Amino acid sequence: MDHLKINSWRRRRFLRIAGTATACGVLTSCARENSPWRFLTTAEGRTLDAICEQIIPTDQTPGAAWAGVVNFIDRQLMGPYRRQQTAYRSGLREIDQAAVSKFGKDFAALDTGQQTALLQALEGGAKRFFSTVIAHTMQGYYGDPRHGGNRDAVSWRMLGVPVIPIRGRNRYEFPKQGAR
Template sequence: MANDKPNQPQDESRRRFLKYSGTALGGVVLGGVIGGLVGSNLKQTEKETAPEPGKSGTAPEDRDYNQALMFFSQDQFLTAEAAAERLFPKDDLGPGAKELGVAFFIDHQMVSQYGYNARDYMLPPYYKAEETQGYQLIFKRRELIALGLDALNQYSNTKYQKPFVEITPEDQDAVLTAFEKNDTSIKDFPASNFFAMFLNLTLEGAYADPLYGGNRNMAGWKMRNFPGNQMSYTEYVDKDEFVKLDPLSLHDHLELG
């Protein structure tokens, strides 16, 4: 009967060969400097290379992985960020749209059911809507916002010979006002439709739950003393005085649970 037990001395020798030949090969490929370090690196002790207890080898970075583009091009995002900041600017009361991450909120909405008009009836026949009926266009919201942001740059380039993000804040206000008052036009729909929708999205991004990309660090809520998504108010409803609560997001409930 054959011996099923592995030959341990042979395996150990094979491991050492793979370890050191792989290291040496890396030195050859990457150049003489790294190759020259192979010997000294192999001589380092575990005590010298191991991180301190409770710490990783590299310092952790503070990253918000929710702040990522899903729909906008880079130019559209920067235009949205600049336009939102003029509609919701930073002041003595708190941060503006840029610091709150409002443009990320708008970007994320464009890839949601809202951006695709998933719950709206979008089939013909189409009729001209009354002004009081609000948004009644054949364009999906994501299409309207993208076309509107491109139009902001086209209008700015025509009038000021610079894209929207490079003109002065006063000129940016003038461009946005032209869109609000329909002093310019966008292909196949009124500029005011874009302005009204973008304004609403800006306000939503400033005050929505941070889960959706805006209201960074719940700073929008903190400006308003809004408690956010609390689990319950039963211990406060009978109190006569105003109770100021630290806001909680939906993410906080996940951590608490």
């Protein structure tokens, strides 16, 4: 048992150091990358923003783009959504390619009607990817502002939900002095 323990300790420590070294590399490279996002490229961010805005459009209240849903998704792609990084990379590429082959322009450059038509016509892998984006957009738009979306609690205010409810303290007064 003991040797196992030490091995695992060494392994973990090695992994930690190796991780730090890799991250250092990432750090230097991130200075070169000019994207405003953590995971997405500038172009991917633009495409995703347009898709999210289709999912929750702006009408009398702001839609997904203003609410910062891309910021939310981008942040989660470095955390809980990490396993979906490749799906995003290829899914966004696929949708842009579909836009180019159908209308000769990137998805973000299409007009609203074209975008809607394109998303409704998606099939196979692209359709599955789109349903993932729908789920994530709902989380980013209706979830807590702390995760980078739902800017200024815009969706909660739209629904009429108090951003922070007004609740007085229910004090606990001890039954009699000194008692517990």
